[in-house]
Amino acid sequence: MSGFPSIQPAFTVLVAIASPLAIGSASRGTPLAVVPMTSGTVKSEPGFEPALNAELDGVGYDYIRTDGSGTHMRLDVRSQLKDTSGSLIAMYYKGAVRLSPETVKVLSGAPDAKTTEFGDSVVNFSFETGAERFKALETMTFVGAGRFVVKKDGLAVEYKVSRVIAG
Numbered sequence: 001m002s003g004f005p006s007i008q009p010a011f012t013v014l015v016a017i018a019s020p021l022a023i024g025s026a027s028r029g030t031p032l033a034v035v036p037m038t039s040g041t042v043k044s045e046p047g048f049e050p051a052l053n054a055e056l057d058g059v060g061y062d063y064i065r066t067d068g069s070g071t072h073m074r075l076d077v078r079s080q081l082k083d084t085s086g087s088l089i090a091m092y093y094k095g096a097v098r099l100s101p102e103t104v105k106v107l108s109g110a111p112d113a114k115t116t117e118f119g120d121s122v123v124n125f126s127f128e129t130g131a132e133r134f135k136a137l138e139t140m141t142f143v144g145a146g147r148f149v150v151k152k153d154g155l156a157v158e159y160k161v162s163r164v165i166a167g
């Protein structure tokens with residue numbers, strides 16, 4: 001099966017999120033919700049280069065639209081990281097999330113909502129930076145599997161992110 005790309009575990013993203021701003025839709029039909037990402041960390045796996053140990057810098061936002069079918073929602077995230085080296089990196093991700101009963105419970109704040117399994121969400125990550133040491137991130141392709149984490153003091157999202165490698 002030569003030629004097919006493989007993946008290398010790259011980093012884990014863990015981000016606390018606040019309540020969505022339910023903007024809605026007066027005419028477009030796919031209601032918009034904006035979810036603030038208030039704090040978080042991005043830590044790379046041993047062996048991944050460029051090594052990354054970063055925190056969310058300021059607030060990121062996820063512009064989420066629910067499909068007309070109601071089965072999925074589409075994420076569109078823009079956020080900023082600061083690495084321990086002081087470098088600033090913009091982190092974006094996009095993809096669809098299946099609105100499984102477990103995920104809907106989390107999103108609606110159901111009293112019996114629990115941390116979800118990985119499986120409802122696969123997204124792509126991309127990066128932009130002026131820092132030479134992180135330049136390679138700008139040309140790599142990343143995929144992430146996501147889940148919601150229910151904590152006593154609120155909600156977080158966690159993504160396990162891998163780099164796609166040729167051959």
Ligand SMILES: *[C@@H]1O[C@H](CO)[C@@H](O)[C@H](O)[C@H]1NC(C)=O
Pocket residue numbers: 094095096124125126
């Ligand atoms: C990521 O996925 C979105 C669709 O969800 C697509 O529009 C975008 O081009 C993709 N970006 C990359 C870098 O693969």
